[in-house]
Amino acid sequence: MTLQKHLIFTALGGIFLFAVTQQLEPFRNYQLATMAAYLCATAGLTILTGLNGQISLGHGALMAVGAYTMAFAQNGIGNLYLSLLLAMLATTAVGAIIGVAAARLRGPYLAGLTLAVALAIPAFTVTFDGLFNSEQGLPVSFTPPETLPIETWQALTAGGSALLVMFLLANVVSSRFGRAMRAVRDNEVAARLAGIHVARTQVLSFVISAAPAGLGGALLAFLAQNVSPGAFSLTLSLYLLLAIVIGGLGNLAGAVWGAFLLVALPDLTNSLTEGITASPELARKLDGNLALAIFGLTLIVVMLVAPGGLQSLVQRISHRIRKGRNHV
Amino acid sequence: MYRTFRRGMIIIAASALLAACSSGGGGQPAAPKGDSTGVTATEILVGTHQPLTGPAAAGYSEISPATKAYFDFVNAAGGINGRKITYKVMDDGYNPANTQTVVRQLVLQDKVFAILNGLGTPTHTNVLDFLKTNKVPDLFVASGSRSWDQPQKYPHTFAYNPDYTVEGKILANHIKENFAGKKVCYMGQDDDFGRDELAGLEKVLGASGIVERQKYVTSNPDVGPQIGALKTAACEVVVLATVPGFTALSIGTAARLAFKPQWVVSNVGSDYPTLAKQLGANKGLLEGMLAVSYLPSPIDMSDPWTAMFKKIHDQYNGKAPFNGNAIYGLSVGYLFVQALVAAGKDLTREGIIAAIEKGGFKGPGIAPLRYAKDDHSGYGGQRMTKISADVQSYFGKVFETDSEGGPVIEFTGERPAPPTSSIPS
Numbered sequence: 001m002t003l004q005k006h007l008i009f010t011a012l013g014g015i016f017l018f019a020v021t022q023q024l025e026p027f028r029n030y031q032l033a034t035m036a037a038y039l040c041a042t043a044g045l046t047i048l049t050g051l052n053g054q055i056s057l058g059h060g061a062l063m064a065v066g067a068y069t070m071a072f073a074q075n076g077i078g079n080l081y082l083s084l085l086l087a088m089l090a091t092t093a094v095g096a097i098i099g100v101a102a103a104r105l106r107g108p109y110l111a112g113l114t115l116a117v118a119l120a121i122p123a124f125t126v127t128f129d130g131l132f133n134s135e136q137g138l139p140v141s142f143t144p145p146e147t148l149p150i151e152t153w154q155a156l157t158a159g160g161s162a163l164l165v166m167f168l169l170a171n172v173v174s175s176r177f178g179r180a181m182r183a184v185r186d187n188e189v190a191a192r193l194a195g196i197h198v199a200r201t202q203v204l205s206f207v208i209s210a211a212p213a214g215l216g217g218a219l220l221a222f223l224a225q226n227v228s229p230g231a232f233s234l235t236l237s238l239y240l241l242l243a244i245v246i247g248g249l250g251n252l253a254g255a256v257w258g259a260f261l262l263v264a265l266p267d268l269t270n271s272l273t274e275g276i277t278a279s280p281e282l283a284r285k286l287d288g289n290l291a292l293a294i295f296g297l298t299l300i301v302v303m304l305v306a307p308g309g310l311q312s313l314v315q316r317i318s319h320r321i322r323k324g325r326n327h328v
Numbered sequence: 329m330y331r332t333f334r335r336g337m338i339i340i341a342a343s344a345l346l347a348a349c350s351s352g353g354g355g356q357p358a359a360p361k362g363d364s365t366g367v368t369a370t371e372i373l374v375g376t377h378q379p380l381t382g383p384a385a386a387g388y389s390e391i392s393p394a395t396k397a398y399f400d401f402v403n404a405a406g407g408i409n410g411r412k413i414t415y416k417v418m419d420d421g422y423n424p425a426n427t428q429t430v431v432r433q434l435v436l437q438d439k440v441f442a443i444l445n446g447l448g449t450p451t452h453t454n455v456l457d458f459l460k461t462n463k464v465p466d467l468f469v470a471s472g473s474r475s476w477d478q479p480q481k482y483p484h485t486f487a488y489n490p491d492y493t494v495e496g497k498i499l500a501n502h503i504k505e506n507f508a509g510k511k512v513c514y515m516g517q518d519d520d521f522g523r524d525e526l527a528g529l530e531k532v533l534g535a536s537g538i539v540e541r542q543k544y545v546t547s548n549p550d551v552g553p554q555i556g557a558l559k560t561a562a563c564e565v566v567v568l569a570t571v572p573g574f575t576a577l578s579i580g581t582a583a584r585l586a587f588k589p590q591w592v593v594s595n596v597g598s599d600y601p602t603l604a605k606q607l608g609a610n611k612g613l614l615e616g617m618l619a620v621s622y623l624p625s626p627i628d629m630s631d632p633w634t635a636m637f638k639k640i641h642d643q644y645n646g647k648a649p650f651n652g653n654a655i656y657g658l659s660v661g662y663l664f665v666q667a668l669v670a671a672g673k674d675l676t677r678e679g680i681i682a683a684i685e686k687g688g689f690k691g692p693g694i695a696p697l698r699y700a701k702d703d704h705s706g707y708g709g710q711r712m713t714k715i716s717a718d719v720q721s722y723f724g725k726v727f728e729t730d731s732e733g734g735p736v737i738e739f740t741g742e743r744p745a746p747p748t749s750s751i752p753s
Binding site: 025026027030126129133134135136137139141144150151224225226228229230231232270 | 423424425426428429432433436437449450453454457458461518519520543545546547548
């Protein structure tokens with residue numbers, strides 16, 4: 001029953017996506033595509049952190065794994081869908097390795113391990129510059145279709161991938177495994193008593209969360225037509241974490257909010273700095289830091305107003321509206 | 329869960345709608361003769377990506393305000409063919425990932441006529457394909473990578489700086505003639521900037537002529553290991569293919585290690601006022617540093633071009649220092665206006681590209697500008713400079729060469745006097 005509903009809504013989402021991409025301007029389509037790419041990563045991360053209780057500061061690096069695999073596959077073989085699949089597989093493998101280590105660690109130690117991953121993977125590209133071409137990065141070549149604008153095509157591909165990820169993850173969440181994830185998060189001893197293999201659940205959770213992050217990274221590379229380590233710095237990992245907390249931990253709809261903010265906030269800051277006629281010196285200082293400040297401020301405000309994230313706020317409001325309607 | 333999922337869909341829908349609403353209309357009026365995106369009867373909108381923040385901001389962040397100052401000057405005089413130039417500068421922090429975002433914004437959202445003087449080798453390399461797909465004139469890239477000069481592959485892209493291989497050959501030529509028998513080493517940025525420069529050095533000195541090669545990345549400000557390796561190799565002459573921040577870091581780090589070779593620095597990392605500001609009290613370390621340049625010297629007021637630029641600079645960008653970066657930015661502005669004038673009244677993207685390919689621009693630079701149908705490289709030569717007693721000045725001949733195996737020869741072409749109005753006509 002749940003599966004059917006998920007299918008129906010994915011199909012509706014697909015139709016809606018198609019309709020919207022036909023209407024949007026190229027730049028908005030590009031932003032929509034970027035949001036879809038981020039959504040893959042935030043959806044995976046929110047499941048891991050919200051439902052399984054594992055924190056990861058390394059999802060930005062997992063995106064980098066996907067992105068570089070995408071570049072190699074695209075420049076080598078050149079089949080877009082195969083490249084996306086390969087990127088996901090490669091990230092799954094890396095996720096499994098990190099997951100095995102992560103399952104043995106708790107709290108700050110786990111954060112430390114994933115932080116190391118976030119720092120190490122971009123550093124790889126500089127150390128093995130013969131292969132990864134250092135900070136300049138690699139081009140990602142592809143042949144766009146001739147029938148529709150390139151940005152529309154990118155939005156459709158990325159949006160479609162994100163829908164698929166949401167569909168699969170929604171099913172995982174409502175499955176037996178989803179319940180096992182939550183049981184492990186709430187109380188490992190109780191979960192073990194209930195016959196749940198705690199370590200296996202944790203490793204699998206990490207893998208399930210890594211795969212869409214890899215896909216998201218591959219999509220980012222596909223959108224940018226290139227991949228460079230600067231796109232996958234520690235800041236990205238922190239942004240992803242911020243995004244899912246602001247959106248609402250453990251909630252797929254919250255992940256959508258998070259992805260939306262990741263695209264909208266930098267854009268908003270841009271228009272803000274343009275509106276202010278600040279001295280060049282001040283504008284220069286603001287330019288790099290304002291986005292970070294606004295993100296931090298948003299986090300503080302959201303945590304004060306709605307500790308459960310934006311999605312909980314939406315739920316509360318819609319609940320109140322419904323209740324109000326019943327009273328009338 | 330179904331509920332959550334449904335809400336997810338609603339949010340996607342809502343945000344997409346929001347995006348749809350905020351994007352607004354704004355179709356392009358298709359001119360019959362060509363693409364005149366970004367051009368109206370009264371305005372020309374051009375954009376650029378610059379490192380206003382980040383590891384390359386030192387020095388380079390002063391370039392775009394100078395270009396803007398020249399445009400302000402031209403606008404105050406009525407613009408070109410009745411059109412004023414609006415220069416939209418976007419900060420990319422010298423991070424290729426940001427560059428592709430801001431350039432998309434300039435092209436797709438702001439609908440600029442052209443990208444002018446986009447700065448940086450690693451940054452700009454990654455937007456070449458995008459600009460080509462959208463047929464956007466990509467004019468006078470602020471870097472000397474050889475990638476810009478590929479008229480077959482990137483018909484819309486034109487270089488500005490002498491390419492790094494040309495520069496490497498001219499530096500190596502000087503080293504060969506003046507430091508024969510000395511141990512020559514190299515340290516450069518780990519991208520096409522460094523690689524092209526090294527290729528130029530090797531073309532003249534031979535691969536065995538470089539004793540030690542080191543590289544750095546801009547995300548890691550610790551150059552101790554590299555400088556240590558150069559010291560261990562007992563280098564006597566070190567060629568730096570570095571951005572200003574890393575020139576200063578390298579020279580400063582070397583001094584701490586009591587390593588004082590003859591520094592020979594790429595033009596893009598050699599502006600004396602910029603380096604002196606970075607090194608502060610230790611600016612004395614720059615004494616004797618050799619470099620190259622091809623634009624008027626900012627301190628030589630007897631040069632009529634310098635005098636002309638200084639006047640404009642003082643009026644429109646007075647708070648900024650008048651150094652090599654300012655001269656560079658002003659010169660780029662001058663060349664762009666030259667191209668606009670050559671493209672004529674009916675300004676289109678095709679028209680300006682044809683005008684630049686026609687070539688024949690003479691301007692502030694002391695070396696030849698090479699633009700032609702099959703040549704999209706910029707300046708084709710340089711002249712050596714030396715810092716002595718806090719003054720960076722030219723010496724010797726102006727040299728020109730190609731980026732292949734051709735010889736390094738003297739350039740004897742004449743440079744015209746600047747127009748009295750300070751605006752090309």
